[in-house]
Amino acid sequence: MIDLLVAGGGPAGLATAILGARAGLEVVVLERRHGAVDKACGEGLMPHAVALLGELGVEAAGKPFHGITYTNGRHCVTGRFRGGAGRGVRRTALHAGLLEAATAAGVRIEHGDIGEVSQSATSVYCSGFHARYLAAADGLHSAIRTDLGLARSSGGPRRWGIRRHHLMAPWSDCVEVHWANDAEAYVTPVADDCVGIAILTSRKGGFDAHFSEFPALRERVEGQAHGPDRAAGPLRQRVRSRTAGRVLLVGDAAGYVDALTGEGLGIAFGAAKLLVDCVAAERPGDYDRRWRRMSRRYRLLTAAALHASASPLRPAVVPAAARFPSVFRGVVNLLAE
Numbered sequence: 001m002i003d004l005l006v007a008g009g010g011p012a013g014l015a016t017a018i019l020g021a022r023a024g025l026e027v028v029v030l031e032r033r034h035g036a037v038d039k040a041c042g043e044g045l046m047p048h049a050v051a052l053l054g055e056l057g058v059e060a061a062g063k064p065f066h067g068i069t070y071t072n073g074r075h076c077v078t079g080r081f082r083g084g085a086g087r088g089v090r091r092t093a094l095h096a097g098l099l100e101a102a103t104a105a106g107v108r109i110e111h112g113d114i115g116e117v118s119q120s121a122t123s124v125y126c127s128g129f130h131a132r133y134l135a136a137a138d139g140l141h142s143a144i145r146t147d148l149g150l151a152r153s154s155g156g157p158r159r160w161g162i163r164r165h166h167l168m169a170p171w172s173d174c175v176e177v178h179w180a181n182d183a184e185a186y187v188t189p190v191a192d193d194c195v196g197i198a199i200l201t202s203r204k205g206g207f208d209a210h211f212s213e214f215p216a217l218r219e220r221v222e223g224q225a226h227g228p229d230r231a232a233g234p235l236r237q238r239v240r241s242r243t244a245g246r247v248l249l250v251g252d253a254a255g256y257v258d259a260l261t262g263e264g265l266g267i268a269f270g271a272a273k274l275l276v277d278c279v280a281a282e283r284p285g286d287y288d289r290r291w292r293r294m295s296r297r298y299r300l301l302t303a304a305a306l307h308a309s310a311s312p313l314r315p316a317v318v319p320a321a322a323r324f325p326s327v328f329r330g331v332v333n334l335l336a337e
C-alpha cells in the first residue's frame with residue numbers, strides 16, 4: 001500500500017505530490033495525458049503564487065509583472081504590487097518545471113484514467129492502486145468530487161474563459177484587464193515575445209466574436225501571429241466539503257469562483273501544502289476548515305468582483321476604480337499577498 005495516490009497531474013496534483021514526497025510519503029500520480037500539458041489559463045501567477053512555486057523549488061521561465069491595470073477604453077487605473085512581482089508563465093513551462101521537480105523528489109508518475117474510488121476506514125482503492133489517502137486533483141469538472149457527492153449546484157450566471165497567445169513583445173509590465181459590456185479580456189505578458197489574452201464571458205461564442213468588443217486591444221495585436229484558442233468552463237464550481245473520509249480535494253476540484261482575479265494556482269499551491277500537512281499528521285478531518293481559512297480572502301474578493309461585474313453597477317467598476325486609485329491598489333495588494 002502506498003501513502004498517497006494523487007488523481008490528476010496538473011499543477012495542483014504535482015504540487016501535492018512534490019510536497020508529499022518531500023515529507024517522506026510514498027506518492028504516485030495518475031494522469032491521463034503525457035508530457036507538458038497545455039490548458040486554457042490566463043497564466044498570471046500572483047506574487048503569493050510565485051512565492052509558493054519558489055518553495056516547491058520550481059524554476060519556470062516567464063515574464064514578471066508588477067501590478068494590475070483596469071481599463072474600459074476611457075478610464076484606466078493601475079494598482080502596483082507593494083511586495084514582490086507576479087509572473088506570467090506559459091502552462092507548458094509551468095507543467096514541465098513541476099514534472100521535473102516531482103521526478104526529482106521521487107514521485108512515481110503513472111498514465112491512465114482515474115476509475116471508480118472506494119474506501120474503507122483505513123485505505124482507498126482507485127484504478128488498481130491501494131493507498132492510505134487519495135488527493136483528488138482532477139480539475140474543474142472533477143468526476144471524483146461528483147461521485148463522492150461533494151459537488152453543490154452552482155447558482156448565478158455561467159461563465160467561460162477562452163485564451164489565445166499572440167507572438168509579440170509585451171507592451172506593459174502589468175496584467176491588463178480590459179472591460180467591455182459583456183466580457184473582460186485580460187492580457188498577461190508570458191515571454192519576451194508572447195502575450196496571452198484570456199476572455200471571460202457568460203455569452204456563448206468564439207474568441208474572435210468576443211474580441212470584437214475590445215477594438216483598441218484588437219487593433220494592438222492585429223496582424224501578429226497567434227496560436228490556437230483554448231476554452232474552459234463553466235468556471236464556477238461549488239463544493240459541499242473538501243473531504244470525504246480519506247479522499248481530499250485539491251486545486252480546481254476543491255471548488256472555483258472565477259478567473260477574473262487571476263486566482264487559481266496560488267490557492268492550488270496553498271492547498272497542496274495544507275493537504276500534505278493533514279495527511280502527514282493523520283488529521284484529514286482538519287483539511288476542509290484549514291482550506292476555507294487559507295482561501296477565504298481570495299474567494300471573497302473574487303466573488304465581490306464577480307458580483308459587481310454581473311450587476312447594474314458593471315459600467316461603474318472601472319470609473320470607480322480610477323476615481324479611487326488607492327482603494328484599487330489596496331484591493332490588488334490584498335489579492336497579491
Ligand SMILES: Cc1cc2nc3c(=O)[nH]c(=O)nc-3n(C[C@H](O)[C@H](O)[C@H](O)COP(=O)(O)OP(=O)(O)OC[C@H]3O[C@@H](n4cnc5c(N)ncnc54)[C@H](O)[C@@H]3O)c2cc1C
Binds near residue numbers: 033039041043114263
Ligand atoms: C480562462 C482561465 C483563466 C485563468 N487564469 C488564471 C490566472 O491567470 N492565474 C491563475 O492562478 N489561475 C488562473 N486560472 C485557474 C487555473 O488555470 C486553475 O486554477 C489551475 O489550472 C488548477 O489546476 P488543477 O491542477 O487543479 O487542474 P488542471 O490543471 O485542470 O489539472 C487537472 C488534471 O487532471 C487530469 N484528469 C482529469 N480527469 C482525469 C481522469 N479521469 N483520469 C486521469 N487524469 C485526469 C487532467 O488531464 C489534468 O491534467 C484560469 C482558469 C481559466 C479557465
